Amino acid sequence: MRGEKALQIQDDWGDKPCEHPDYDREILFGCSTGDYVCVQCGRCLTNEEMEAIKTKRKKQH
Numbered sequence: 273m274r275g276e277k278a279l280q281i282q283d284d285w286g287d288k289p290c291e292h293p294d295y296d297r298e299i300l301f302g303c304s305t306g307d308y309v310c311v312q313c314g315r316c317l318t319n320e321e322m323e324a325i326k327t328k329r330k331k332q333h
């Protein structure tokens with residue numbers, strides 16, 4: 273997901289709580305930053321949040 277798109281999602285989502293159900297790679301100026309952003313709220317995910325999402329997914333399947 274491009275950085276400007278993530279910012280737009282952040283604007284649309286506002287301050288609502290988000291469980292970060294899904295994520296995408298963050299891309300700035302055409303390059304992947306190696307970070308991940310939540311596709312729902314557009315925020316950068318920490319490693320801890322990434323692990324939480326992965327763990328949650330494993331439990332669901």
Ligand SMILES: [Zn+2]
Nearest residue numbers: 290292310313
């Ligand atoms: Zn989120």
